[in-house]
Amino acid sequence: xxxxxxxxxxxxxxxxxxxxxxxxxxxxxxxxxxxxxxxxxxxxxxxxxxxxxxxxxxxxxxxxxxxxxxxxxxxxxxxxxxxxxxxxxxxxxxxxxxxxxxxxxxxxxxxxxxxxxxxxxxxxxxxxxxxxxxxxxxxxxxxxxxxxxxxxxxxxxxxxxxxxxxxxxxxxxxxxxxxxxxxxxxxxxxxxxxxxxxxxxxxxxxxxxxxxxxxxxxxxxxxxxxxxxxxxxx
Amino acid sequence: xxxxxxxxxxxxxxxxxxxxxxxxxxxxxxxxxxxxxxxxxxxxxxxxxxxxxxxxxxxxxxxxxxxxxxxxxxxxxxxxxxxxxxxxxxxxxxxxxxxxxxxxxxxxxxxxxxxxxxxxxxxxxxxxxxxxxxxxxxxxxxxxxxxxxxxxxxxxxxxxxxxxxxxxxxxxxxxxxxxxxxxxxxxxxxxxxxxxxxxxxxxxxxxxxxxxxxxxxxxxxxxxxxxxxxxxxxxxxxxxxxxxxxxxxxxxxxxxxxxxxxxxxxxxxxxxxxxxxxxxxxxxxxxxxxxxxxxxxxxxxxxxxxxxxxxxxxxxxxxxxxxxxxxxxxxxxxxxxxx
Numbered sequence: 001x002x003x004x005x006x007x008x009x010x011x012x013x014x015x016x017x018x019x020x021x022x023x024x025x026x027x028x029x030x031x032x033x034x035x036x037x038x039x040x041x042x043x044x045x046x047x048x049x050x051x052x053x054x055x056x057x058x059x060x061x062x063x064x065x066x067x068x069x070x071x072x073x074x075x076x077x078x079x080x081x082x083x084x085x086x087x088x089x090x091x092x093x094x095x096x097x098x099x100x101x102x103x104x105x106x107x108x109x110x111x112x113x114x115x116x117x118x119x120x121x122x123x124x125x126x127x128x129x130x131x132x133x134x135x136x137x138x139x140x141x142x143x144x145x146x147x148x149x150x151x152x153x154x155x156x157x158x159x160x161x162x163x164x165x166x167x168x169x170x171x172x173x174x175x176x177x178x179x180x181x182x183x184x185x186x187x188x189x190x191x192x193x194x195x196x197x198x199x200x201x202x203x204x205x206x207x208x209x210x211x212x213x214x215x216x217x218x219x220x221x222x223x224x225x226x227x228x229x230x231x232x233x234x
Numbered sequence: 235x236x237x238x239x240x241x242x243x244x245x246x247x248x249x250x251x252x253x254x255x256x257x258x259x260x261x262x263x264x265x266x267x268x269x270x271x272x273x274x275x276x277x278x279x280x281x282x283x284x285x286x287x288x289x290x291x292x293x294x295x296x297x298x299x300x301x302x303x304x305x306x307x308x309x310x311x312x313x314x315x316x317x318x319x320x321x322x323x324x325x326x327x328x329x330x331x332x333x334x335x336x337x338x339x340x341x342x343x344x345x346x347x348x349x350x351x352x353x354x355x356x357x358x359x360x361x362x363x364x365x366x367x368x369x370x371x372x373x374x375x376x377x378x379x380x381x382x383x384x385x386x387x388x389x390x391x392x393x394x395x396x397x398x399x400x401x402x403x404x405x406x407x408x409x410x411x412x413x414x415x416x417x418x419x420x421x422x423x424x425x426x427x428x429x430x431x432x433x434x435x436x437x438x439x440x441x442x443x444x445x446x447x448x449x450x451x452x453x454x455x456x457x458x459x460x461x462x463x464x465x466x467x468x469x470x471x472x473x474x475x476x477x478x479x480x481x482x483x484x485x486x487x488x489x490x491x492x493x494x495x496x497x498x499x500x501x502x503x504x505x506x507x508x509x510x511x512x513x514x515x516x517x518x519x520x521x522x523x524x525x526x527x528x529x530x531x532x533x534x535x536x537x538x539x540x541x542x543x544x545x546x547x548x549x550x551x552x553x554x555x556x557x558x559x560x561x562x563x564x565x566x567x568x569x570x571x572x573x
Binding site for chain 1: 411414415418419420421423424425426427428429430
């Protein structure tokens with residue numbers, strides 16, 4: 001479904017990704033792992049069009065994503081839940097969700113999707129009239145994921161959803177990711193929490209210094225000596 | 235219920251403003267009111283772009299001056315009535331704003347603000363240097379259509395009401411959400427499918443149009459413009475920011491309240507306490523009062539600076555945005571005194 005092929009990305013003159021390739025299949029959870037500064041977020045931003053690759057191509061259901069502006073990407077069924085939630089803090093939770101459903105297909109189904117999101121995150125229903133900036137960190141993450149889901153995406157890009165959350169909340173987020181995936185949404189998950197990610201994902205890639213170094217199923221990578229040593233600390 | 239009360243209050247304010255010139259026959263006060271109403275238009279426009287869309291402009295004078303010069307040039311070159319300026323002035327401001335925004339909206343935050351500042355300066359120099367077309371520093375003088383201030387007052391009032399209605403309609407529509415989302419987080423808005431470049435352009439075009447119309451009204455009303463008046467950085471561009479900040483950034487009525495406050499403050503400094511200090515000085519012949527009245531006039535820019543510092547320190551959301559806070563503070567003071 002998503003095919004990233006040999007992508008080079010630069011910030012100004014500085015190259016940060018070298019020939020990065022990955023694929024995400026239908027209804028798959030794919031984890032993108034790596035340490036700080038490895039290029040995980042850069043990869044996800046390139047898929048969602050906020051950064052443009054200098055070489056290589058990105059294809060989604062036969063559409064070249066690297067050739068269309070960022071605001072058209074969502075029309076192809078890809079929603080980006082950015083790192084650090086990036087909610088519209090002075091809008092209410094509900095307004096934030098509405099902002100997630102701008103593409104026509106999503107707009108038509110707005111009420112249903114919103115009902116689904118509220119069922120996934122009952123806390124959001126309680127707080128729907130509250131400015132998003134007044135939510136706790138965990139609630140904001142839920143709102144950010146909810147806003148992404150409002151687009152009725154085929155592929156959800158999740159950038160560090162457990163960042164800054166308590167272990168209990170982080171577990172809840174991982175559980176929800178699984179639920180979302182069970183509903184048929186593919187997920188490209190960027191995470192620092194390698195253990196949990198490998199537990200829920202179908203496949204995973206490891207990025208190091210802007211290059212793909214490893215890939216395999218969750219179980220394979222969990223058993224890999226290098227991954228064990230570098231990321232799992234065993 | 236609250237909505238109804240809001241509408242009633244608005245109609246009451248509008249009615250009061252419409253009746254004032256029938257009661258107040260003093261040309262001086264009417265003059266101040268006309269200026270204040272003109273500033274409602276400019277301040278609202280600035281607020282749409284900076285307060286709601288988050289694109290701070292330091293160069294509103296570019297659009298104001300363009301509108302004013304359009305009106306003036308129509309008279310001296312083509313012999314049209316300067317009133318056509320109300321129509322063409324807004325359009326010409328948009329013509330300037332469009333390519334500017336197209337190129338400069340790639341810049342964000344402070345960099346965009348600096349670009350607007352540059353636009354302001356470039357246009358002022360063009361108006362100064364291109365003497366064969368604009369008459370340079372000599373400026374443009376036209377015959378005003380009316381001796382009475384009444385027609386100008388009602389036109390300014392209509393424009394002020396129109397600008398507030400436009401802002402309200404825009405902010406209550408889908409556009410309002412888009413503008414706010416750009417202010418809050420441009421990247422997030424973009425990845426949710428908002429064409430941020432397009433909506434920033436739209437916000438700029440509406441703001442430029444309103445500011446240009448206000449400029450054309452200024453030409454008609456004052457009868458004289460020169461580059462240093464209508465393309466003035468401190469008297470127009472900075473004043474527009476002050477109107478917005480003092481009244482309340484990102485509030486519907488903030489710029490309207492700010493306009494009246496700022497015109498009053500400006501006049502207070504210009505005339506040294508509306509001439510009262512001077513009169514008192516003459517009457518009592520106290521040396522201190524004489525020098526005070528002189529210093530106050532000179533300290534005009536300093537006074538503005540102090541005002542802005544105080545507002546940002548104590549009412550960062552402006553008079554309208556922090557109205558609740560203001561009321562609480564006043565009440566506390568009262569009860570404190572009672573004890």
